[in-house]
Amino acid sequence: MKGFLIAWKDFKIRAMDRRGFMMMLIMPLILTLILGAALKDIVGSDEGFQETTVGLYVDEKDPMADALKQDVLAKTDFLRVKNVVSEKKLEEMVNKGEVEVGIYIPAKWSANLAGAVLYSNQDTQLKATVVEAIITSFTDRVQTVSSASETVMENMAEVTAASTGAGDLGETGDRVSTLLAESGKADMAVANQSVGETSVSSMQYYSAAMLVMFLLFNVTLGAKSMIQERQTDTLARLNSTPVSKYGILIGKFLGTLYFAFLQFLLFYAATSFFFSVKWGENGGQVIATGFVYSVAVAGLSMLLAAFITKEKTADLISGVGIQMFAIVGGSMLPIYAFPESFKTIAALTPNNWALTVLLDIMSGVGWSELLLPFSVLGTIGLVSMLIGAWRLRGRYV
Incomplete structure (x- = not known):
């Protein structure tokens, strides 16, 4: 129960940071609009690939x-x-x-x-x-x-x-x-579709691409939060309360998860309403993807916090590392343009799994096709959280 209170406290701090919150929502919307419009001749309009x-x-x-x-x-x-x-x-x-x-x-x-x-x-x-x-x-x-x-x-x-x-x-x-x-x-003709039946437009593609990229920034935000609280002795004060060490760590994990999931939902709603982006016929699949990906992001934030001790390192990873993940994971250039060897490397990034499953949902797939990516993302989050909590238990709390 105490862990949930810590999570709620972290969530409120980030949500009340208007400048940071607007950057985490407005910036991806602006980039989605720019890239979706500018690259429609390459990826395609709502009707599919441009002729x-x-x-x-x-x-x-x-x-x-x-x-x-x-x-x-x-x-x-x-x-x-x-x-x-x-x-x-x-x-x-x-x-x-x-x-x-x-x-x-x-x-x-x-x-x-x-x-x-x-x-x-x-x-x-x-x-x-x-x-x-x-x-x-x-x-x-x-x-x-x-x-x-x-x-x-x-x-x-x-x-x-x-x-x-x-x-x-x-x-x-x-x-x-x-x-x-x-x-x-047989089956040599290429159409603009994933494993489903509906084509994906440039606006749909970059809505998903920008969403998964900007959610990755929560990895460094969560890690920086723990570093700052250690430097200001906030974690030490929490440790003096009746809350267990693992309760504190679970609260930090959930705080990042809550914020990432809220960011996902707001972006999903904003693009659907303002840009008329079609995220697929099954909204439940989209929301489930957002939750599982948020678990992965929150787990990675714990893992990162366990291996870095300075805010500058987190800022460097935020500026360079996230961009590298975005490029490799397909957020900058369409995945179909990658050579096969590069696609193999892209499969090692969590944002690529999330992007691929969102595109599959847009093209129309059943729940059974989502079991593998959901399992991968969930495993990334839970394993990262456990490793991070194990290391952090002796270092920070």
């Missing part, structure tokens, strides 16, 4: 180039393909802005699927990244199909040679190759 005009020049007729054009590019709903007569003309069209991204396919591309060149200008680099990802996905799928086809044919040849019953190996091989090729082409 991208792609110029395509194929040096000579090539079956894989035809498959790329007809089965992938032409079936990707936000791409509009223009055939170009030469590589020089393609480069000119990109420079003049007649097409936003240019694709050059060299002669005999089917042989190794290498040597394709992508043209873009400074304003369309992220769109070019998306197109490049589509082409890479296609070539990887074709190479996988080719390898699988060769393996199947080799095994069939061995079986046929050992069998007394003769079979039409050529006809069977053609059938296998056809089935594998069809499988390789």
Whole structure:
């Protein structure tokens, strides 16, 4: 019970700091508005990805180039393909802005699927990244199909040679190759959606991105609060009361959790009302995400407080460390623009988990799809809190 009173005291102190509270709410709203509007040509408007005009020049007729054009590019709903007569003309069209991204396919591309060149200008680099990802996905799928086809044919040849019953190996091989090729082409078109059914606009994306980034600042705020109270002997006075040491630490944890969760709810309400941001069909999922992420943030604040002793260190982490987490976690640039290796690193950050689950909720998913990210975020918070409390018990209280 005493721990809840300490939590309420911490919460009131932060909530009554008008300047700090306004910065924690107004700043993310302003950045959301700026980034959501400025980058709608890249991420997309409410209707999805902004339409991208792609110029395509194929040096000579090539079956894989035809498959790329007809089965992938032409079936990707936000791409509009223009055939170009030469590589020089393609480069000119990109420079003049007649097409936003240019694709050059060299002669005999089917042989190794290498040597394709992508043209873009400074304003369309992220769109070019998306197109490049589509082409890479296609070539990887074709190479996988080719390898699988060769393996199947080799095994069939061995079986046929050992069998007394003769079979039409050529006809069977053609059938296998056809089935594998069809499988390789399936589901190659890229749409602007996550694991759900609804597209996510730039305003939706940056609402979630700014929210998870600014909630991270509560990690350093919570840590600074404990450092300040130790320096002013506030913790020592609390320790002289009947409250147990763990009661004090739980109160500090809950104080950060309360404030972070309130910040989440206010931002959620403000963007829904003022910016008409659609956070998904299930508000309960959004609120549950906010609570679990607030647990992670509060736990990390305890962990940070356990390993630093100076306010300047907390300020440095707030200014540099949080920004690094924001960049890696996808708050600055859309996650889909990251290379695969970078996405693996991003998965190590709690804000990336929170951002991803919010985008999934916006696109429309069931509760079962949220069990893994909720478990990860909850584990981060509880484990961090336990480690932090164990170290802080002997240091501060």
